[in-house]
Amino acid sequence: MPFREINAKMVEATVAPGQTMYSQRGAMLAYRGEVSFTPNIQGGQGGVMSMIGRRVANEATPLMTVEGNGTVMFGHGGHHIQVINLAGDTLYVEADRLLAFDGTLQQGTMFMGSQGGVMGMVRGQVTGQGLFTTTLKGHGAVAVMAHGGVIELPITPGADIRVDPQAYVAHHGDVRNRLSAAVGWREMVGRGSGEAFQLELSGTGAVYVQASEDKL
Amino acid sequence: MAQFRLQGSKVLAVELTGDAVKAKNGSMVAYDGRMTFKKLTGGGEGLRGMVTRRLTGEQMTVMEVKGQGTCYFADRASDINLVSLHGDKLHVESSNLLCTDAGLRTGTTFTGLRGGASGNGLFTTTVEGTGQAAIMSDGEAVLLRVTSQYPLYVDPGAYIAHQGKLQQKLQSGVNFRTFLGEGSGESFQIRFEGEGLVYVQPSERNTIGGDL
Numbered sequence: 001m002p003f004r005e006i007n008a009k010m011v012e013a014t015v016a017p018g019q020t021m022y023s024q025r026g027a028m029l030a031y032r033g034e035v036s037f038t039p040n041i042q043g044g045q046g047g048v049m050s051m052i053g054r055r056v057a058n059e060a061t062p063l064m065t066v067e068g069n070g071t072v073m074f075g076h077g078g079h080h081i082q083v084i085n086l087a088g089d090t091l092y093v094e095a096d097r098l099l100a101f102d103g104t105l106q107q108g109t110m111f112m113g114s115q116g117g118v119m120g121m122v123r124g125q126v127t128g129q130g131l132f133t134t135t136l137k138g139h140g141a142v143a144v145m146a147h148g149g150v151i152e153l154p155i156t157p158g159a160d161i162r163v164d165p166q167a168y169v170a171h172h173g174d175v176r177n178r179l180s181a182a183v184g185w186r187e188m189v190g191r192g193s194g195e196a197f198q199l200e201l202s203g204t205g206a207v208y209v210q211a212s213e214d215k216l
Numbered sequence: 217m218a219q220f221r222l223q224g225s226k227v228l229a230v231e232l233t234g235d236a237v238k239a240k241n242g243s244m245v246a247y248d249g250r251m252t253f254k255k256l257t258g259g260g261e262g263l264r265g266m267v268t269r270r271l272t273g274e275q276m277t278v279m280e281v282k283g284q285g286t287c288y289f290a291d292r293a294s295d296i297n298l299v300s301l302h303g304d305k306l307h308v309e310s311s312n313l314l315c316t317d318a319g320l321r322t323g324t325t326f327t328g329l330r331g332g333a334s335g336n337g338l339f340t341t342t343v344e345g346t347g348q349a350a351i352m353s354d355g356e357a358v359l360l361r362v363t364s365q366y367p368l369y370v371d372p373g374a375y376i377a378h379q380g381k382l383q384q385k386l387q388s389g390v391n392f393r394t395f396l397g398e399g400s401g402e403s404f405q406i407r408f409e410g411e412g413l414v415y416v417q418p419s420e421r422n423t424i425g426g427d428l
Binding site: 025028076 | 355356358360367368369370371405414416418420
Protein backbone atom coordinates (compact mmCIF):
# COMPACT_ATOMS: atom_id res chain seq x y z
CA MET A 1 0.00 0.00 0.00
CA PRO A 2 1.35 3.44 -0.78
CA PHE A 3 2.10 6.11 1.79
CA ARG A 4 0.46 9.49 1.52
CA GLU A 5 2.72 12.31 2.66
CA ILE A 6 0.81 14.65 4.94
CA ASN A 7 3.78 16.91 5.51
CA ALA A 8 7.54 16.51 5.68
CA LYS A 9 7.32 14.70 9.00
CA MET A 10 4.14 12.64 8.80
CA VAL A 11 2.84 9.95 6.48
CA GLU A 12 -0.48 8.20 6.30
CA ALA A 13 -0.97 4.59 5.28
CA THR A 14 -4.14 2.70 4.50
CA VAL A 15 -4.38 -0.74 6.02
CA ALA A 16 -6.82 -3.19 4.48
CA PRO A 17 -7.88 -6.61 5.76
CA GLY A 18 -5.41 -9.29 4.79
CA GLN A 19 -2.57 -6.82 4.39
CA THR A 20 0.21 -6.49 6.88
CA MET A 21 2.66 -3.71 7.38
CA TYR A 22 5.56 -3.27 9.74
CA SER A 23 6.53 -0.13 11.57
CA GLN A 24 9.00 0.92 14.19
CA ARG A 25 7.54 0.45 17.65
CA GLY A 26 5.80 3.50 19.03
CA ALA A 27 5.79 5.35 15.71
CA MET A 28 2.00 5.56 15.41
CA LEU A 29 0.66 9.06 15.91
CA ALA A 30 -3.04 8.59 15.25
CA TYR A 31 -5.40 6.22 13.48
CA ARG A 32 -8.97 5.75 12.36
CA GLY A 33 -10.85 2.51 12.02
CA GLU A 34 -10.08 -0.89 13.46
CA VAL A 35 -6.33 -1.26 13.61
CA SER A 36 -4.22 -3.44 15.87
CA PHE A 37 -0.57 -3.01 16.81
CA THR A 38 1.20 -6.14 17.91
CA PRO A 39 4.81 -6.38 18.97
CA ASN A 40 6.92 -8.33 16.55
CA ILE A 41 9.50 -10.25 18.51
CA GLN A 42 11.15 -11.49 15.34
CA GLY A 43 11.78 -7.91 14.25
CA GLY A 44 10.06 -8.41 10.92
CA GLN A 45 9.33 -11.49 8.88
CA GLY A 46 11.39 -14.50 8.08
CA GLY A 47 10.98 -16.63 11.18
CA VAL A 48 13.35 -17.50 13.95
CA MET A 49 16.46 -17.94 11.82
CA SER A 50 16.27 -14.47 10.39
CA MET A 51 15.57 -13.14 13.87
CA ILE A 52 18.82 -14.67 15.09
CA GLY A 53 20.54 -13.27 12.02
CA ARG A 54 19.31 -9.80 12.82
CA ARG A 55 20.17 -10.07 16.50
CA VAL A 56 23.71 -11.15 15.65
CA ALA A 57 24.02 -8.44 13.04
CA ASN A 58 22.75 -5.88 15.53
CA GLU A 59 20.09 -4.83 13.04
CA ALA A 60 17.26 -5.74 15.39
CA THR A 61 15.25 -2.54 15.72
CA PRO A 62 12.02 -3.37 17.51
CA LEU A 63 9.17 -3.54 15.02
CA MET A 64 5.46 -3.96 15.37
CA THR A 65 2.92 -5.48 13.02
CA VAL A 66 0.10 -3.20 11.92
CA GLU A 67 -3.06 -4.96 10.76
CA GLY A 68 -6.72 -4.19 10.37
CA ASN A 69 -8.95 -1.90 8.40
CA GLY A 70 -8.35 1.84 8.53
CA THR A 71 -5.79 4.58 8.11
CA VAL A 72 -2.74 5.05 10.30
CA MET A 73 -0.50 8.09 10.63
CA PHE A 74 3.16 7.54 11.33
CA GLY A 75 5.90 9.89 12.48
CA HIS A 76 8.75 9.65 14.92
CA GLY A 77 10.81 12.09 16.91
CA GLY A 78 10.05 14.92 14.51
CA HIS A 79 12.37 13.40 11.90
CA HIS A 80 11.90 14.07 8.22
CA ILE A 81 10.33 11.24 6.30
CA GLN A 82 11.15 10.10 2.80
CA VAL A 83 8.88 7.68 1.00
CA ILE A 84 10.66 5.29 -1.34
CA ASN A 85 8.71 3.14 -3.78
CA LEU A 86 10.38 -0.09 -4.76
CA ALA A 87 9.63 -1.76 -8.07
CA GLY A 88 11.36 -5.10 -7.69
CA ASP A 89 14.71 -3.70 -6.64
CA THR A 90 16.51 -3.79 -3.29
CA LEU A 91 16.73 -0.99 -0.77
CA TYR A 92 19.71 -0.82 1.59
CA VAL A 93 18.97 1.07 4.79
CA GLU A 94 19.95 1.02 8.44
CA ALA A 95 17.29 -0.69 10.54
CA ASP A 96 16.90 2.24 12.92
CA ARG A 97 15.97 4.54 10.03
CA LEU A 98 13.01 2.40 8.97
CA LEU A 99 9.77 4.04 10.00
CA ALA A 100 7.27 1.76 8.27
CA PHE A 101 7.16 -0.55 5.29
CA ASP A 102 4.90 -2.76 3.30
CA GLY A 103 4.60 -6.29 4.66
CA THR A 104 5.01 -7.76 1.18
CA LEU A 105 8.62 -6.65 1.03
CA GLN A 106 11.25 -9.24 1.78
CA GLN A 107 13.47 -8.27 4.64
CA GLY A 108 17.04 -9.36 5.10
CA THR A 109 20.42 -8.32 6.38
CA MET A 110 23.56 -7.85 4.36
CA PHE A 111 27.15 -7.98 5.47
CA MET A 112 28.77 -4.79 4.29
CA GLY A 113 32.17 -6.45 4.27
CA SER A 114 31.04 -8.46 1.26
CA GLN A 115 31.10 -5.29 -0.78
CA GLY A 116 34.55 -3.85 -1.02
CA GLY A 117 36.30 -6.29 1.26
CA VAL A 118 38.22 -4.75 4.11
CA MET A 119 37.25 -1.27 3.05
CA GLY A 120 33.64 -2.32 3.34
CA MET A 121 34.24 -3.12 6.97
CA VAL A 122 36.04 0.16 7.48
CA ARG A 123 33.05 1.86 5.89
CA GLY A 124 30.79 0.42 8.54
CA GLN A 125 33.07 1.67 11.26
CA VAL A 126 33.61 5.12 9.80
CA THR A 127 29.94 5.74 9.15
CA GLY A 128 29.12 4.49 12.62
CA GLN A 129 26.63 2.13 11.05
CA GLY A 130 28.17 -1.19 11.89
CA LEU A 131 29.02 -4.01 9.56
CA PHE A 132 25.51 -4.97 8.61
CA THR A 133 22.66 -3.20 6.93
CA THR A 134 19.04 -4.10 6.38
CA THR A 135 17.74 -4.88 2.92
CA LEU A 136 14.18 -4.69 1.67
CA LYS A 137 13.29 -6.25 -1.66
CA GLY A 138 10.19 -6.46 -3.80
CA HIS A 139 7.30 -4.26 -4.82
CA GLY A 140 6.01 -1.81 -2.26
CA ALA A 141 6.61 1.37 -0.33
CA VAL A 142 9.03 2.17 2.47
CA ALA A 143 9.05 5.23 4.73
CA VAL A 144 12.55 6.11 5.87
CA MET A 145 13.54 8.66 8.53
CA ALA A 146 16.28 11.22 8.15
CA HIS A 147 17.64 14.16 10.04
CA GLY A 148 16.79 17.25 8.06
CA GLY A 149 15.42 17.05 4.53
CA VAL A 150 16.43 14.38 2.04
CA ILE A 151 17.53 14.62 -1.58
CA GLU A 152 17.50 11.77 -4.05
CA LEU A 153 20.52 11.53 -6.32
CA PRO A 154 20.31 9.21 -9.33
CA ILE A 155 23.24 6.90 -9.98
CA THR A 156 23.92 5.96 -13.60
CA PRO A 157 26.80 4.00 -15.12
CA GLY A 158 29.73 6.28 -15.67
CA ALA A 159 28.45 8.88 -13.25
CA ASP A 160 29.54 7.81 -9.80
CA ILE A 161 28.26 9.63 -6.77
CA ARG A 162 30.38 10.46 -3.76
CA VAL A 163 28.59 10.94 -0.49
CA ASP A 164 29.67 11.97 2.98
CA PRO A 165 29.28 8.75 5.00
CA GLN A 166 27.53 10.64 7.80
CA ALA A 167 24.95 12.14 5.42
CA TYR A 168 24.20 8.82 3.71
CA VAL A 169 20.68 7.56 4.45
CA ALA A 170 19.86 4.71 2.08
CA HIS A 171 20.30 3.54 -1.49
CA HIS A 172 18.51 1.27 -3.88
CA GLY A 173 19.08 -0.42 -7.16
CA ASP A 174 22.02 -2.34 -8.57
CA VAL A 175 24.64 -0.31 -6.81
CA ARG A 176 28.12 -1.08 -5.57
CA ASN A 177 29.55 0.99 -2.79
CA ARG A 178 33.05 1.47 -1.59
CA LEU A 179 34.72 3.78 0.82
CA SER A 180 37.43 6.03 -0.46
CA ALA A 181 39.86 7.54 1.95
CA ALA A 182 41.97 10.61 1.43
CA VAL A 183 43.79 10.46 4.70
CA GLY A 184 47.01 12.33 4.29
CA TRP A 185 49.61 13.67 6.66
CA ARG A 186 47.39 16.73 7.23
CA GLU A 187 44.81 14.55 9.03
CA MET A 188 47.58 13.21 11.23
CA VAL A 189 48.67 16.67 12.31
CA GLY A 190 45.07 17.74 12.82
CA ARG A 191 44.82 20.05 9.84
CA GLY A 192 42.45 17.91 7.80
CA SER A 193 39.57 19.24 5.79
CA GLY A 194 37.13 17.05 7.68
CA GLU A 195 36.21 15.28 4.46
CA ALA A 196 38.73 12.46 4.62
CA PHE A 197 36.25 9.69 3.90
CA GLN A 198 33.75 9.48 1.11
CA LEU A 199 31.34 6.80 0.08
CA GLU A 200 31.55 6.04 -3.64
CA LEU A 201 28.43 4.60 -5.23
CA SER A 202 28.43 3.25 -8.76
CA GLY A 203 26.00 1.32 -10.90
CA THR A 204 22.32 2.01 -11.58
CA GLY A 205 19.94 3.26 -8.92
CA ALA A 206 19.57 6.11 -6.49
CA VAL A 207 21.07 7.26 -3.22
CA TYR A 208 19.27 9.27 -0.53
CA VAL A 209 21.30 11.92 1.24
CA GLN A 210 20.17 13.88 4.28
CA ALA A 211 20.81 17.58 4.87
CA SER A 212 22.68 16.92 8.07
CA GLU A 213 25.70 15.03 9.30
CA ASP A 214 23.97 13.94 12.48
CA LYS A 215 22.71 10.48 13.19
CA LEU A 216 19.06 10.10 14.08
CA MET B 217 -9.07 42.79 18.70
CA ALA B 218 -5.41 41.83 18.37
CA GLN B 219 -4.49 40.44 14.94
CA PHE B 220 -2.49 37.19 14.95
CA ARG B 221 -0.39 36.25 11.94
CA LEU B 222 2.36 33.72 11.32
CA GLN B 223 5.76 34.95 10.19
CA GLY B 224 7.14 31.71 8.82
CA SER B 225 6.08 28.63 10.77
CA LYS B 226 7.94 29.35 13.99
CA VAL B 227 7.31 33.02 14.73
CA LEU B 228 4.00 34.58 15.72
CA ALA B 229 3.43 38.24 14.94
CA VAL B 230 0.66 40.03 16.83
CA GLU B 231 -0.57 43.47 15.76
CA LEU B 232 -1.73 45.45 18.75
CA THR B 233 -3.69 48.67 18.67
CA GLY B 234 -3.91 49.51 22.31
CA ASP B 235 -5.35 46.12 23.20
CA ALA B 236 -3.71 43.22 25.00
CA VAL B 237 -2.76 39.58 24.66
CA LYS B 238 -1.66 36.94 27.16
CA ALA B 239 1.55 35.17 26.22
CA LYS B 240 3.88 32.60 27.72
CA ASN B 241 6.41 34.29 29.95
CA GLY B 242 9.63 35.14 28.16
CA SER B 243 8.36 34.22 24.69
CA MET B 244 8.73 37.72 23.19
CA VAL B 245 11.54 37.77 20.64
CA ALA B 246 11.10 41.26 19.17
CA TYR B 247 8.68 44.15 18.97
CA ASP B 248 8.22 47.48 17.30
CA GLY B 249 6.14 50.33 18.61
CA ARG B 250 5.37 50.73 22.26
CA MET B 251 4.80 47.67 24.46
CA THR B 252 4.46 46.93 28.13
CA PHE B 253 5.00 43.49 29.62
CA LYS B 254 3.42 42.56 32.90
CA LYS B 255 3.74 39.18 34.58
CA LEU B 256 0.42 37.66 35.57
CA THR B 257 0.40 35.22 38.43
CA GLY B 258 -1.73 32.10 38.21
CA GLY B 259 -2.41 32.41 34.49
CA GLY B 260 -4.14 35.76 34.95
CA GLU B 261 -7.20 34.09 36.38
CA GLY B 262 -7.19 35.87 39.69
CA LEU B 263 -6.77 34.34 43.10
CA ARG B 264 -9.02 31.38 42.34
CA GLY B 265 -7.09 30.56 39.18
CA MET B 266 -3.84 30.90 41.05
CA VAL B 267 -4.92 28.46 43.70
CA THR B 268 -6.34 25.89 41.29
CA ARG B 269 -3.29 26.08 39.04
CA ARG B 270 -1.05 25.46 42.03
CA LEU B 271 -3.19 22.57 43.17
CA THR B 272 -3.57 20.95 39.77
CA GLY B 273 0.05 21.34 38.78
CA GLU B 274 -1.14 22.84 35.48
CA GLN B 275 1.20 25.77 36.05
CA MET B 276 1.34 28.46 33.46
CA THR B 277 3.41 31.59 33.81
CA VAL B 278 1.95 34.18 31.50
CA MET B 279 2.48 37.83 30.87
CA GLU B 280 0.15 40.48 29.63
CA VAL B 281 1.45 42.32 26.60
CA LYS B 282 -0.22 45.62 25.91
CA GLY B 283 0.58 48.38 23.46
CA GLN B 284 0.67 49.75 19.98
CA GLY B 285 2.66 48.02 17.25
CA THR B 286 3.79 44.51 16.37
CA CYS B 287 5.06 42.03 18.91
CA TYR B 288 6.83 38.85 17.82
CA PHE B 289 6.66 35.66 19.86
CA ALA B 290 8.53 32.36 19.55
CA ASP B 291 9.55 29.57 21.90
CA ARG B 292 12.44 27.13 21.38
CA ALA B 293 11.84 27.03 17.61
CA SER B 294 8.54 25.20 18.10
CA ASP B 295 6.08 25.26 15.23
CA ILE B 296 3.12 27.53 15.81
CA ASN B 297 -0.52 26.96 14.86
CA LEU B 298 -3.25 29.58 14.90
CA VAL B 299 -6.63 28.65 16.34
CA SER B 300 -9.74 30.78 15.88
CA LEU B 301 -12.37 30.43 18.55
CA HIS B 302 -15.98 31.50 18.03
CA GLY B 303 -17.52 30.97 21.41
CA ASP B 304 -16.19 27.44 21.69
CA LYS B 305 -13.61 25.88 23.93
CA LEU B 306 -10.06 24.79 23.19
CA HIS B 307 -8.37 22.19 25.35
CA VAL B 308 -4.60 22.44 25.29
CA GLU B 309 -1.66 21.42 27.44
CA SER B 310 -0.37 24.52 29.23
CA SER B 311 3.14 23.84 27.94
CA ASN B 312 1.81 24.05 24.36
CA LEU B 313 -0.01 27.36 24.79
CA LEU B 314 1.95 30.32 23.42
CA CYS B 315 -0.42 33.24 23.23
CA THR B 316 -4.11 34.07 23.52
CA ASP B 317 -6.24 37.10 22.94
CA ALA B 318 -6.79 38.86 26.26
CA GLY B 319 -10.53 38.53 25.71
CA LEU B 320 -10.36 34.74 25.98
CA ARG B 321 -10.94 33.11 29.33
CA THR B 322 -8.49 30.48 30.45
CA GLY B 323 -9.10 27.82 33.04
CA THR B 324 -8.22 24.30 34.03
CA THR B 325 -10.15 21.12 33.59
CA PHE B 326 -9.78 17.55 34.80
CA THR B 327 -8.84 15.13 32.05
CA GLY B 328 -8.94 11.93 34.02
CA LEU B 329 -6.60 9.09 33.29
CA ARG B 330 -5.79 10.46 29.87
CA GLY B 331 -3.61 13.18 31.35
CA GLY B 332 -1.64 10.72 33.38
CA ALA B 333 -0.82 8.70 30.29
CA SER B 334 0.09 11.67 28.14
CA GLY B 335 2.77 12.70 30.60
CA ASN B 336 1.06 15.99 31.27
CA GLY B 337 -0.60 15.46 34.62
CA LEU B 338 -4.26 14.98 35.27
CA PHE B 339 -5.34 18.46 34.30
CA THR B 340 -5.33 20.48 31.14
CA THR B 341 -5.82 24.11 30.27
CA THR B 342 -8.95 25.38 28.56
CA VAL B 343 -9.31 28.52 26.48
CA GLU B 344 -12.83 29.77 25.90
CA GLY B 345 -14.56 32.69 24.17
CA THR B 346 -14.16 34.49 20.89
CA GLY B 347 -10.74 35.41 19.54
CA GLN B 348 -7.48 33.88 18.46
CA ALA B 349 -4.98 31.67 20.21
CA ALA B 350 -1.59 30.32 19.19
CA ILE B 351 -0.49 26.83 20.18
CA MET B 352 2.89 25.20 19.76
CA SER B 353 3.88 21.81 18.44
CA ASP B 354 7.11 19.90 17.99
CA GLY B 355 7.07 19.86 14.18
CA GLU B 356 4.23 20.93 11.90
CA ALA B 357 0.95 19.78 13.45
CA VAL B 358 -1.98 18.36 11.52
CA LEU B 359 -5.58 19.13 12.21
CA LEU B 360 -7.76 16.01 12.19
CA ARG B 361 -11.53 16.19 12.07
CA VAL B 362 -13.60 13.88 14.22
CA THR B 363 -17.21 13.21 13.26
CA SER B 364 -19.71 10.98 14.97
CA GLN B 365 -19.19 8.27 12.33
CA TYR B 366 -15.41 8.47 12.45
CA PRO B 367 -13.82 8.29 15.88
CA LEU B 368 -10.10 9.03 16.03
CA TYR B 369 -7.38 7.37 18.06
CA VAL B 370 -4.34 9.42 19.00
CA ASP B 371 -1.03 8.58 20.62
CA PRO B 372 -1.07 10.42 23.99
CA GLY B 373 2.47 11.65 23.36
CA ALA B 374 1.54 13.17 19.99
CA TYR B 375 -1.68 14.86 21.16
CA ILE B 376 -1.44 18.61 21.71
CA ALA B 377 -4.92 20.13 21.68
CA HIS B 378 -8.53 19.67 20.68
CA GLN B 379 -11.65 21.76 20.25
CA GLY B 380 -15.34 21.08 19.77
CA LYS B 381 -17.78 18.70 21.38
CA LEU B 382 -15.58 15.71 21.94
CA GLN B 383 -15.57 12.95 24.47
CA GLN B 384 -12.22 11.42 25.18
CA LYS B 385 -11.44 8.07 26.63
CA LEU B 386 -8.14 6.44 27.35
CA GLN B 387 -7.93 2.94 26.02
CA SER B 388 -5.19 0.52 26.77
CA GLY B 389 -3.90 -2.51 25.00
CA VAL B 390 -1.78 -3.68 27.89
CA ASN B 391 -1.48 -7.45 27.97
CA PHE B 392 0.95 -10.07 29.20
CA ARG B 393 3.39 -9.29 26.40
CA THR B 394 3.76 -5.75 27.68
CA PHE B 395 5.01 -7.11 30.97
CA LEU B 396 7.44 -9.42 29.24
CA GLY B 397 9.04 -6.33 27.75
CA GLU B 398 7.71 -7.11 24.31
CA GLY B 399 5.15 -4.34 23.98
CA SER B 400 4.39 -2.67 20.68
CA GLY B 401 4.99 0.77 22.17
CA GLU B 402 1.36 1.58 21.42
CA SER B 403 -0.21 0.44 24.67
CA PHE B 404 -2.30 3.54 25.24
CA GLN B 405 -4.45 5.59 22.90
CA ILE B 406 -6.88 8.41 23.43
CA ARG B 407 -10.16 7.74 21.68
CA PHE B 408 -12.00 10.86 20.54
CA GLU B 409 -15.70 10.67 19.78
CA GLY B 410 -18.18 13.34 18.78
CA GLU B 411 -17.74 16.41 16.59
CA GLY B 412 -14.56 18.43 16.68
CA LEU B 413 -10.94 18.90 15.74
CA VAL B 414 -7.77 17.36 17.17
CA TYR B 415 -4.24 18.72 16.75
CA VAL B 416 -1.54 16.08 16.42
CA GLN B 417 2.21 16.70 16.27
CA PRO B 418 4.72 14.52 14.33
CA SER B 419 6.73 13.72 17.42
CA GLU B 420 6.07 12.00 20.71
CA ARG B 421 6.68 13.27 24.19
CA ASN B 422 8.04 10.76 26.63
CA THR B 423 5.09 9.04 28.19
CA ILE B 424 4.73 6.08 30.47
CA GLY B 425 2.71 4.41 27.74
CA GLY B 426 5.43 4.89 25.16
CA ASP B 427 7.70 2.44 26.92
CA LEU B 428 5.10 -0.27 27.30
